[in-house]
Amino acid sequence: MPKAVGIDLGTTNSVIAVMEGGKPEVIVNAEGARTTPSVVAYKGDERLVGQIARRQAALNPQATLFEVKRFIGRRWDEIREEAARSPFKVKEGPGGSVRIEVAGKDYAPEQVSAEVLRKLVNDASAKLGEKIKDVVITVPAYFDNSQREATKQAGEIAGLNVLRVINEPTAAALAYGLERKGNETVLVFDLGGGTFDVTILELGDGVFEVKSTSGDTHLGGADFDQRIVDWLAGEFQRDHTFDLRKDPQALQRLIEAAEKAKIELSSASETTISLPFITFDPETRTPQHLERTLSRAKFEELTSDLLRRVREPVQQALSDAKLSPSDINEVILVGGSTRIPAVKRIVQDIIGKTPNESVNPDEAVALGAAVQAGIIQGDSALGDIVLVDVTPLTLGVEVKGGMIAPMITRNTPVPAKKTEVYTTAENNQPGVEIVVLQGERPMAADNKSLGRFKLEGIPPMRAGQPQIEVTFDIDANGILHVTAKEKTSGKEASIRIENTTTLDKTDVEKMVQEAEQNAAADKARKEKVEKRNALDSLRIQAVQQLDEAQNADQGAKDKLKAAADAAEEAVRSDDDAKIDAAQKALEEELRSFMTANQGAAQTGAPDSGPTVNTRKDDDVIDADFKPAD
Structure with a gap:
């Protein structure tokens, strides 16, 4: 039976994992990374997903989509403020839903998320050597019915069989408690890129029972980044009377710089944000630069209201579970934003315990999802594990x-x-x-x-x-x-x-077909690129042969050079028929040239320069050398 995998479909980054030898393991992507940016870019008919999409965002801000998880399953009137912060165009869709417009075409958040899921699964299939169809996808515990349904639909659009949708904190608890013995009451504090969850569980004897959950689906690392963006834009506007947030390219660079600064302030007391050529003076057309130093203290001042919002869900979860802070045995931190020092201090202040950092906050959710996938598939190595989750809202x-x-x-x-x-x-x-x-x-x-x-x-x-x-x-x-x-x-x-x-069933089916067509087109495009690159590599090899064989027959050299030139022209033309013909011709000329040149070298022809004689294993000295005097 093909393996089922667990996927943490994150706001900022996504991770995929599988059970191997009774333990969950993260599957690295095609680029060799353990996490994949949840970013999709559209360039003409081409779709870029992951790190390659993220790298070109500053030059293609209006067609590079990120943090789309914040829109999935939401109504337009719920996300107006977040939509206004995006460099790309987010607008109202049918029935008050959300759509993202790129080059005149509308995309549902489910479609964009499906591209990320497809990338994860395709890369994992290549690594495991088998086609993956069955998945468990995680969602924030505080996701409502529409958001859960939309996440499941994203999996269906990607061509996957979604076995289960599981809460992220619950998944993290599965990863944490898999090999632990004894009874514990655990609080999972999950502050990700776009959402915040708090879940209290009782673990023991293979039973993972959720006692309560609370959260805020409008609070995450992106909100902390936005405070830095607003501060930088305000500082620049004060000096230059221009709002960088109105320029999509400048805004994209601000967003990237803000995230980087936030990460650096988790280990340093201050950081320098330097953005040369951020814009041009509208009158003189001279370049404008932005450079500011941000201290950790200032960052905490900018985000003080967000830090206050972290407290209430923790207290609500404790109240709903009818527990006091002293009843909590361990606090598990999940999500990249839990690395913020002020966040750790708040957790320690409320619970009175130093958080347990034994699980990787970026990978724990995916690892737990893989455990759940293993449970569903009846993985004997897991034994009898019972998971009892709860509904987050009335x-x-x-x-x-x-x-x-x-x-x-x-x-x-x-x-x-x-x-x-x-x-x-x-x-x-x-x-x-x-x-x-x-x-x-x-x-x-x-x-x-x-x-x-x-x-x-x-x-x-x-x-x-x-x-x-x-x-x-x-x-x-x-x-x-x-x-x-x-x-x-x-x-x-x-x-x-x-x-x-x-989306209704018809929309989902239509998007599934479109995704399959896109996948076929992407495959054909990839094959075309690989064919072009193969021809270019062969051309380079031919040029190297010409450089190394200076004394080869001039007629043979001229033929090979002509074939190499034709190959270069074919690569530039991007014409499949021309590339195929050039490839065949160059292969023949190169084979003929190398055979003739090798024969000339072996016969020691006079016009081929100083002779380097071949020798057998029992020869002790090359004829071109003599002992020193």
Whole structure:
């Protein structure tokens, strides 16, 4: 059976891992790196993914997409502020969804994320020597239903079979607790590039039971970077009366410099940010440079409100689990932004313990996802491991008066199923519209609407008489399924979901086909590049032969040079037929030239210069040399 893998689809970087010999192992990508930047760039018909996309971002800012995970499964009105900070164009799509426009074409966040997943899986397939289809993908614990569904769809668009969607902190706990014995209560503090989660688990005897989870899906390392961006732009604007954030290329360079500065301040007390030629004076056209020194103290001042926001989810998780800080045995740090010294201090201040840094914060989530994949596939080396996760947010329906009636409360173990009976508010009401909500506020309007479910064809009855049975069913992925039927008449009615931000089945199928076409086009493009490079390498070899064989027959040299020149012209033309013909001709001329030249050398022809005689193993001295006097 082909192996299933675990994938940490991150905001900034992504990682893929697999079970090998009973242990989870990270799979390096084609570039030999253990992490892959979650960056996709579009250059004409070509798609670049990972580090190669990230490297060209400053020169192609409006077509290089990053931090797309912050938009996946979200409504436009939820991400307006974040969209305004991007060098590329983020806009409102159908039904209030989010779309990213590149060169006049709209892309759903799921499509962009699928490119990252495809890159990870293709590289891993090459390393493992087998085609990978089955995956476990992680999501922030505080992702809502739409975001989980959208992440699953991204996997489907990439042509993958998504076995499970698992919470990131839970995955990290699996990686941490795999080989540990005894009972522990663990708090996983996960501050990634775009989201923040806190999860409390009880570990022991192969059971990983989540007690509570809390978080903030609008808080991550990118927000810390943005504070540096705003500070740098403000400093420059004060001196030059120009806002660098209005220039996509300058903004991209600011974003990259901010991330680098944040990383450096994790180990240094100050760093220098130097951006030469950041822009040009609009009047004199003279180049403008930006150089500032940022201290750790100043950075903490710029991000003080973000650091305060870190505290509340930790305290909420403790309260929901009915635990005090002293009940926590270990604190596990996950996510690159937990390296920020101020963040570590806050965790230590709340819990009163030094965080455990035995797991790699960049890799723990993917390793845990690989463990979950192994559990699903029945990996015998894992033994009996039981994972009990929870739903992060309360799910309910809107009732008369604009209130929310909770159906499944937050931190309920999943999978979970709950049925409640509702009725009509008016006489002879032919149908009802059930608004499904997710959130913790008492008023429906203050929570997120997941969809509107219509139940029609109710027989004429007095208000309060119909018995409408609504069932909420959360699967192991944390994804919600809702059904409804009218009990009194015994008649069932279908439910139609409207106004969701996730893609419908037709859209997903269309994007799957498009992704497959793109993959085929990318393969053909790669083969064409490799063919061109092979011809150019052969041309270089021919030139080297000409340089080394100065005394070869002039006619043979002229023929080889002509074939090499034709090859150079074919490479520049990028014409497949011309390349094939040039390759064949050059191979023949080079083979003929090398054979003739080798024969001339062996026969010691007079016109071939000083003779270097070949010798057998029993010869003791070359005839061209003599003993010194």
